Amino acid sequence: MDGGMIATTDTLVRFSGVQKTYDGEHLVVKSLDLDIRKGEFLTLLGPSGSGKTTTLMMLAGFEVPTHGDIFIGDRPIKNTPPHKRDIGMVFQNYALFPHLTIEENVAFPLSVRGVPKAEVKERVRAALDMIKLGNLAGRHPGQLSGGQQQRVALARALVFNPALVLMDEPLGALDKRLREHMQLEIKRLHETMGLTVVYVTHDQGEALTMSDRIAVFNDGIVQQIDRPDALYERPVNSFVANFIGENNVLSGVVENIEQGWARVALDAGGSVVAQAVNIGGAGNRTSLSLRPERVAIETGDSGDSDMNRLPATLTDLIYLGDHTLAVLNTPANPEFMVKLPAGSYAGLSPGQDVYIAFRPEDCRALDPV
Amino acid sequence: MTAAFVAGADVPLKRRLKRAERARQFRALGLVLPLLAFLLFTFVVPLAGMIWKSVDDWEVPQAMPQTVAALERWNGQGLPDEAAFAALAADIRTAHDAGTLAVAAKRLNYIVNGYRTTLLSTGRKLKEQPAPGTARETLIGINPAWGERESWAAIKSASGPVTSYYLLAAVDLTHNADGAIVHAPADQSIYREVFMRTFEIGFGVTALCLILGFPVAYLLANLPTGRSNLLMIFVLLPFWTSLLVRTCAWIVILQSEGIVNGSLQWLGVIDEPMRLIYNRFGVYMAMTHVLLPFMILPLYSVMRGISPAYMRAAASLGAPPATAFLRIYLPQTIPGIGAGCLLVFILAIGYYITPALVGGAADQMISSFIAFYTTETVNWGLASALGAVLLLSTLVLALVYGKLALGRQTTGGLKN
Numbered sequence: 001m002d003g004g005m006i007a008t009t010d011t012l013v014r015f016s017g018v019q020k021t022y023d024g025e026h027l028v029v030k031s032l033d034l035d036i037r038k039g040e041f042l043t044l045l046g047p048s049g050s051g052k053t054t055t056l057m058m059l060a061g062f063e064v065p066t067h068g069d070i071f072i073g074d075r076p077i078k079n080t081p082p083h084k085r086d087i088g089m090v091f092q093n094y095a096l097f098p099h100l101t102i103e104e105n106v107a108f109p110l111s112v113r114g115v116p117k118a119e120v121k122e123r124v125r126a127a128l129d130m131i132k133l134g135n136l137a138g139r140h141p142g143q144l145s146g147g148q149q150q151r152v153a154l155a156r157a158l159v160f161n162p163a164l165v166l167m168d169e170p171l172g173a174l175d176k177r178l179r180e181h182m183q184l185e186i187k188r189l190h191e192t193m194g195l196t197v198v199y200v201t202h203d204q205g206e207a208l209t210m211s212d213r214i215a216v217f218n219d220g221i222v223q224q225i226d227r228p229d230a231l232y233e234r235p236v237n238s239f240v241a242n243f244i245g246e247n248n249v250l251s252g253v254v255e256n257i258e259q260g261w262a263r264v265a266l267d268a269g270g271s272v273v274a275q276a277v278n279i280g281g282a283g284n285r286t287s288l289s290l291r292p293e294r295v296a297i298e299t300g301d302s303g304d305s306d307m308n309r310l311p312a313t314l315t316d317l318i319y320l321g322d323h324t325l326a327v328l329n330t331p332a333n334p335e336f337m338v339k340l341p342a343g344s345y346a347g348l349s350p351g352q353d354v355y356i357a358f359r360p361e362d363c364r365a366l367d368p369v
Numbered sequence: 370m371t372a373a374f375v376a377g378a379d380v381p382l383k384r385r386l387k388r389a390e391r392a393r394q395f396r397a398l399g400l401v402l403p404l405l406a407f408l409l410f411t412f413v414v415p416l417a418g419m420i421w422k423s424v425d426d427w428e429v430p431q432a433m434p435q436t437v438a439a440l441e442r443w444n445g446q447g448l449p450d451e452a453a454f455a456a457l458a459a460d461i462r463t464a465h466d467a468g469t470l471a472v473a474a475k476r477l478n479y480i481v482n483g484y485r486t487t488l489l490s491t492g493r494k495l496k497e498q499p500a501p502g503t504a505r506e507t508l509i510g511i512n513p514a515w516g517e518r519e520s521w522a523a524i525k526s527a528s529g530p531v532t533s534y535y536l537l538a539a540v541d542l543t544h545n546a547d548g549a550i551v552h553a554p555a556d557q558s559i560y561r562e563v564f565m566r567t568f569e570i571g572f573g574v575t576a577l578c579l580i581l582g583f584p585v586a587y588l589l590a591n592l593p594t595g596r597s598n599l600l601m602i603f604v605l606l607p608f609w610t611s612l613l614v615r616t617c618a619w620i621v622i623l624q625s626e627g628i629v630n631g632s633l634q635w636l637g638v639i640d641e642p643m644r645l646i647y648n649r650f651g652v653y654m655a656m657t658h659v660l661l662p663f664m665i666l667p668l669y670s671v672m673r674g675i676s677p678a679y680m681r682a683a684a685s686l687g688a689p690p691a692t693a694f695l696r697i698y699l700p701q702t703i704p705g706i707g708a709g710c711l712l713v714f715i716l717a718i719g720y721y722i723t724p725a726l727v728g729g730a731a732d733q734m735i736s737s738f739i740a741f742y743t744t745e746t747v748n749w750g751l752a753s754a755l756g757a758v759l760l761l762s763t764l765v766l767a768l769v770y771g772k773l774a775l776g777r778q779t780t781g782g783l784k785n
Contacts, residue, residue: 062681082684083693095682099700108696109686160687 012038012164012196013059017068020054028054030220032068036164036198041190043199043207046217047243053168055217056200060166061085072163083112088157090167094149096141102128102152103137109160127155130189147178154186158193167199171206183209204244208232216240232291237278238366241289246339248295249369250288250332254279262365264288268331272308274363285368293339294362297326297348298355307357312336314352317345328356416760423536423753426529432473433460437528440521445548449521454504457515457524458495465492479534479748480523480543487514535754540564560738560755567734568762570652571718575664577657578713579706582664586705589665590672604665612659616726619655620646623727651727659723660716664709671705704774711770715763735759 013036020029029051036042044052057063059070061082069076077085088109096105106127110120128134131151141149150170157165167186171179187210190197201207207214208228215225216239224231224240235241242249252266254276262276264286272288279286298309312328324345326338336356348354430437435456443449464470470492478485491511499507508515526534526544537543537550541558545551552558585604589597607615622628623645630642645651675698683693721736735755742752 060681060685062684081689082681083687083689085685086687087685089682089685091678091682093676093678095676095678097679097682097697097701108683108688112686112688112692112696156686166685 010038011035012072013198014071015055015059015068016071018055018058018065018070019067020051020058020063021066027066027220029058029065032222034215034222034225036196038196039194040212041187041195041197041199041210043201043211043214044217045201045204045207045214045243047202050217051220052200052202052215052217056166056168056198059164059198060087060089086160086162086164088160088162088165090150090153090157090165090170092169092172094141094153094170096149096152096156098141101138101140102133102144105141105152106156106159109156113160123159127159130158131155146174147182150174150182151185154189158189158195163196165195165197167197169201170199171201171203179206186210208244216243218243234277235289235364235366238287238289238369241364241366242369246292246337248290248292248333248336250290251368252286252288252332254282254284254286254365256282261360262286264365266310266332270310270332272310272363273360274308274365275361277364278366286365287367287369289364289366290358290362292325292337293323295336295338295356295358297328297338297340297345298357299347299352300355304357307359308363309355309357312354312356314348314350314354316350317348328354330356419753420757420760421753422749423539423757424531424533425750426476426527426532426534428473428476429524429527430529432464432467432469433457433524433528436460436524440525440528443521443525445518445522445525448505448516448518451502451505453521454508454515455499455501458499458504458508461488461492461495462498465495476527477523479538479751480527481519483514484520484523487512487520491515532750535750536757538751539754539758560735560758563733563735563738564758564762566732567718567736567759570649570656570720570724570732570734571714573653574656574660574717575710575714577653578661578664579710581657582661582668582709583702583706586665586668586672589669590675591677601669604662607659607662612722613726615659616655616723619651619658619727623651623654646727647729649728649732652724652732655723655727656717656720660713663712663716667708667712668702668705671702671708675701707770707774711766714766718759718763 013034015032015034018029018032019027021027028049032051032055034055044055046052054063058065061077061080065078069078071077072085096102097108100108103124106124107120110123115123124137125134128137131154133148133151133155136144136148141152144152153170170186171182174182183206186197186199189195190210199207199210208231211228213225213227214231216223216231218239224236226234231240231244235244238249241247250264250266250272252264252271255263255265255271257263257276257279260276262274262279263271264274265271274286274288297312297314310330310332312330314326315329316327318325318327322342324340324342326340326345326348328336328338330336338356433456436453439453439456440449443453461470464473470488474485474488477488491508494511495507514520526532526548534544538553538557539560541553541561542550543553543557585600589600589604591597592600620627624630625642625644627645629645630639633639634642645654679697679701680693683697684690688696718734719736720734721740724732724734725737736759739752739755739759742748742755
C-alpha cells in the first residue's frame, strides 16, 4: 500500500488504532492507522459520510477519539485542547471573524500568543503580501469576494507558522475557474513554505492535482493510501477503482490463478486474463476493472493472442475535443466506455460491430461489487 | 437593434421607469395602508394629543378672557391698572355664574397655593359688578390677595395659549413671579427623584435580565433543535399568563407567610420572616421575571446566526476558550445585547402595575405618578408632561442605540 517513492522522512502525525462513534452504535471511523509525514501534502478523499472530516476534526481537537490515540511527534494529543495543538486550520466557509478587519483577522493568532505588537504588524503585512491582498487590510470580510476571503483564511492559518495545516474542503464554495487557480496557489504555498498539509475533499480532481499522497476513505476505513498515479493506475479494490477516475466493470468468476494472473469466466460468456489483485482463489466472484483509455477498438481480428478480446456493438461516439468517447454495448457491460485519442476514430460509426481489446496487465481483478 | 426594441423611445427613459415603478409603489402602499391608518389613530394622534396637553393652557383664557386681554398691557411691575381689576371682577362674575371658575381656580392653584380659595371666595362674595373706578378697592376689600403682585403674575403666566409650566414642573422647575426659571419649592420637587428611581430600577432590571438571560440564550442557540424548542417553550411560558397573575404569584411566593420564607424558616436558616416584598427587592424580582423573555429572544436570534465555526476557528488559531469567547463570540452578540437591553429598559421604565403591587411607597415609578394625575387629580397637563419627559428620554436612548448599532454594523463572513 505504501507509495514508497518519497524518501521516508520523519513521521509528524500518527493515528494509532483510532475509532470514533457518535451514537455508540455505528463507528464513523473504524480502526484508523495512518502516518502523516513531515512536509507532505496528504489528502483525505472520500464520499460524504466516509469518515474523512471526522478524522480531520479529531486531529484538530474538535472531536475526541472513542478509542486509540493520535500522536504529534511522540506526544499523544488526545487530552490536548485544540488551542494548544499548534495546528492551523482553514474551514469550509472560511470562518473569518466578521467583526474584525482583514488585518485583525490575520493578526488574531499572533496576538493571542502574545507576540509583540511591532512584530505582529510586520508578520501580518508579510502574510498579506504573500496572498497579494495587502491593499485590503482595512476591509471587513463581508466586503471581500469568496476567493479573497479564502486567501485571507489561508494567510490566517499560516501566519503563526503552525507545524501542521488542516484544510476542510476549503475550495468547495468557489466556482470552477477560481477553484483551479486556488489549487495551484495552495500547492505553491505548500512547496515554498515546506508546509505539512492535511486536506479534506470529495473532489477527486482536486485530490489528484494537489496531493503527494491520497488516503481514500469509505465506510470509516482507509481503502488505500498512495500516490495519485498509483491510486489511478493500481487501485487495490473496486471502491477505489470506481471512485477515482472512469472505470469499466466486467463481472465474472475466477477459473484459476497462475503466477499472479487470473483467468476469469465472464458472466455474459467468454473469458479473459487479468492481473489477480484482490481475489481469493478459484471459484470466487470478481469484478474486473478497466480504464477507458487502456482499451482499444478493433474492427477486425488483429491476431494478437496476448490481448483479451470481446465482441461489442458501437452505440455512440461523443466528441470531447481532446479525445472522443466511444460507448459500446458488450454482453458483459451495456455501457462500456473507451476513450479514443483525438483523430483516431476514422472508420467507426455507431451501430457497427467491433471488438474491444485490452492487455491483461491493464485489467485488474478486484473484489466483486 | 430593431425598431420593436426601442418602441416608446421618444419618452425619456427615466420617465418610463417612474411610470413602471408607480404601479408597484401604489400596490405596496395599499398593502400597508390599513396598518398605517391604525397606527395613525391609535398611536400618532393620541401621542400628539398627549404632547399638546402638556403645553395646552386653556383654563384661564376660557374662564377669564377679559382679564387675560387686560393683562396683556401690564408689564409685571407693581399692580395692574384699574381696568384690569374691572375686567377681573367682570370675569369672576361671569365665570362664577357659568360654573367655569372652579376649573380656572384649580389651574391657578398649581402656581400659587391657596389661589383656589381666593378665587372661589371672591366669586361667592362679589354679588355685583363694582361701580366704575372702585373695582380695585372692592376686590382688595374682599381678599387682600388681590393687592399682591403674585396673584396677578399667576393669572398672566396662566393666560395661555401654551405654557411651559407643566414641562418645567415635571423636572422640578418653575417660573417665579419675575418669569425666571427657578427650582420648584421643596414640597413639590419630587419628580427628579422619581425619574432617577425609575431609571435606576430600569437599569437594574436590564442588568439582571442580561446576566440571567445571556447564558440561557447561549444554551438555547447551541442545543440541538428538538431540545432547544422545548426549552424555548419554557422561556415563552410567561407570555401565556397575564401580567397581573404573574405579579400576584410573586406576592404569594415572597410574602411573610409565603413559600420562600416558610421554607427558610422550616430549614432553620432564618428565625423570622425576611421582608422580600413591598420593597425594592420584590420590584426587581418580579420585573426581572416578567421582562426576561424580552432579553432572551433578541439575544437568541443573534446567537443562532453565529456559526460554531467561529469558535472553532478561534481555538484552532490558538485562543483559549475564555479569550475566544471575549474576543470572537461576545462582540458578535452586541447587536442582540443592544436590542435586548433597549427593549427591556424601555419596557421597564414604563412599568406601573408590578411596582404598584409588589413595591413599597418608595419604589413607585414615574408611571404611577402619571396614573395618579390622570385618574385621581385629573391634572392632565402634568400627567402629559411627565409622559412627554419619559418619551423624550426613551427616544434619546433609542437614538444612542441606533448610533452604536450603526457604528458596529458587521457583515457576515460566512456564506451560509
